[in-house]
Amino acid sequence: MQTPDKEGRILLVDDEPAILRTFRYCLEDEGYAIATASSGDQAQALVQGQVFDLCFLDLRLGADDGLTVLSRLRVLAPWMRVVIVTAHSAIDTAVNAMQAGAADYLVKPCSPEQLRLAAARQLETSRMAARLQTLEQETAAAGADLDSHCPGMRSVLDTARQVADTDANILILGESGTGKGELARAIHGWSKRSKHDCVTVNCPSLNAELMESELFGHARGAFTGATENTLGRVSQADGGTLFLDEIGDFPLALQPKLLRFIQDREYERVGDPQTRHADVRILSATNRNLAEMAAAGAFREDLMYRLNVITLTLPPLRERVEDIPELAERFLARFVSDYGRPARGFSDAALTALQQHSWPGNIRELRNMIERASIICTEELVDLTHLGFDAPPLDSVPRAGAELSLEELERAHITAVLGNSETLDQAARTLGIDASTLYRKRKQLGL
Ligand SMILES: Nc1ncnc2c1ncn2[C@@H]1O[C@H](COP(=O)(O)OP(=O)(O)OP(=O)(O)O)[C@@H](O)[C@H]1O
Numbered sequence: 419m420q421t422p423d424k425e426g427r428i429l430l431v432d433d434e435p436a437i438l439r440t441f442r443y444c445l446e447d448e449g450y451a452i453a454t455a456s457s458g459d460q461a462q463a464l465v466q467g468q469v470f471d472l473c474f475l476d477l478r479l480g481a482d483d484g485l486t487v488l489s490r491l492r493v494l495a496p497w498m499r500v501v502i503v504t505a506h507s508a509i510d511t512a513v514n515a516m517q518a519g520a521a522d523y524l525v526k527p528c529s530p531e532q533l534r535l536a537a538a539r540q541l542e543t544s545r546m547a548a549r550l551q552t553l554e555q556e557t558a559a560a561g562a563d564l565d566s567h568c569p570g571m572r573s574v575l576d577t578a579r580q581v582a583d584t585d586a587n588i589l590i591l592g593e594s595g596t597g598k599g600e601l602a603r604a605i606h607g608w609s610k611r612s613k614h615d616c617v618t619v620n621c622p623s624l625n626a627e628l629m630e631s632e633l634f635g636h637a638r639g640a641f642t643g644a645t646e647n648t649l650g651r652v653s654q655a656d657g658g659t660l661f662l663d664e665i666g667d668f669p670l671a672l673q674p675k676l677l678r679f680i681q682d683r684e685y686e687r688v689g690d691p692q693t694r695h696a697d698v699r700i701l702s703a704t705n706r707n708l709a710e711m712a713a714a715g716a717f718r719e720d721l722m723y724r725l726n727v728i729t730l731t732l733p734p735l736r737e738r739v740e741d742i743p744e745l746a747e748r749f750l751a752r753f754v755s756d757y758g759r760p761a762r763g764f765s766d767a768a769l770t771a772l773q774q775h776s777w778p779g780n781i782r783e784l785r786n787m788i789e790r791a792s793i794i795c796t797e798e799l800v801d802l803t804h805l806g807f808d809a810p811p812l813d814s815v816p817r818a819g820a821e822l823s824l825e826e827l828e829r830a831h832i833t834a835v836l837g838n839s840e841t842l843d844q845a846a847r848t849l850g851i852d853a854s855t856l857y858r859k860r861k862q863l864g865l
Pocket residue numbers: 558559560561562563564565592593594595596597598599600601663664703704705745781782785
């Protein structure tokens with residue numbers, strides 16, 4: 419199968435060579451990559467070896483029962499949309515096929531225009547579904563404008579723009595909450611890969627086994643609970659960018675497989691020996707010191723050198739004091755509009771306090787603080803009280819039973835436990851929650 423432009427990979431399954439030929443010519447003219455099969459077994463073999471976005475399946479396939487072929491294909495490639503091709507006299511079967519997971523049906527004989535339209539419609543739907551996941555991640559961070567008045571930040575942005583269009587792997591460093599994720603998405607947006615997806619994988623949220631399946635996909639039956647084949651994030655990012663967030667927490671046991679993928683762009687799904695290929699640019703980010711981790715044997719050195727072909731280090735917010743007023747104003751405008759609240763700006767005292775704060779949680783902390791302030795402020799100007807600056811010092815030890823909200827108590831307790839723990843796993847154990855819940859809470863609370 420040729421892949422002229424990756425806009426759509428289509429499988430045609432029919433036992434009539436003349437139909438296969440006509441369909442192929444018509445769809446190839448549109449620029450799609452086409453493969454053909456004249457039996458259920460052939461179709462199954464092709465689907466096991468390659469990723470298709472769409473299949474036109476004739477239900478009358480000689481000896482093969484079309485509905486059985488359909489259900490086998492659905493298990494092998496649940497992401498692939500299937501359009502049934504049927505004779506007028508067999509519409510009932512087409513309806514059964516729709517119930518069994520087919521996306522649509524075409525009645526034979528059909529015109530080239532009907533075929534083109536059906537293909538375009540299905541591929542558009544499948545592109546929309548793939549983008550939805552990416553957009554969900556982006557919505558949470560919508561509106562980020564990376565421009566800066568701080569020379570250090572501007573030089574990072576200049577370098578990022580220069581290297582965005584190369585395929586060089588980039589490691590983004592910086593304290594938690596400095597905007598590493600935002601920068602990664604911006605680099606993808608500035609690159610020639612931007613019409614494909616930027617797929618994010620949060621490394622600390624999964625153990626080695628689950629991460630392997632999440633990244634590389636798995637075959638049905640590969641482990642208990644693997645009821646159907648999955649593509650994996652690497653395949654989803656084909657043509658685009660894979661962003662490995664918090665790479666310092668990537669499971670050590672799985673690092674050789676990631677290294678091989680980065681070197682050769684080749685991998686196998688869990689439980690499936692077939693070697694696959696994906697054209698993916700790798701961006702990664704961490705607030706940990708990978709060199710120290712490598713020296714201590716907690717991170718593979720060879721992997722580190724593959725990831726950090728270019729390193730970009732984001733300055734902490736306390737070194738970007740000149741950016742604080744604009745960031746704060748932007749967050750305020752966004753949240754008062756979201757929540758329908760009256761605040762329109764900051765008092766002078768509030769602005770000064772914002773610029774003097776040390777921001778251990780960086781932009782995430784600023785964002786959370788302004789969100790809270792925008793909700794509780796019933797006046798036109800946000801003042802010190804709304805920001806919590808004249809409340810008891812943040813570092814005084816809050817007690818159970820004190821005048822504190824549950825969230826404040828939770829924040830204080832998690833902060834203290836994190837401070838007393840050697841590792842995130844140890845902190846999660848002390849708190850009695852799993853590591854992925856702790857990971858989410860840290861983000862949510864801006865820790
Ligand atoms: N320039 C910006 N403008 C607006 N919002 C921003 C900007 N930079 C970062 N943010 C917001 O700050 C928060 C933290 O950003 P992000 O998740 O990119 O940081 P991070 O450095 O990747 O954090 P972590 O290390 O914890 O993963 C997000 O809500 C993000 O939308």
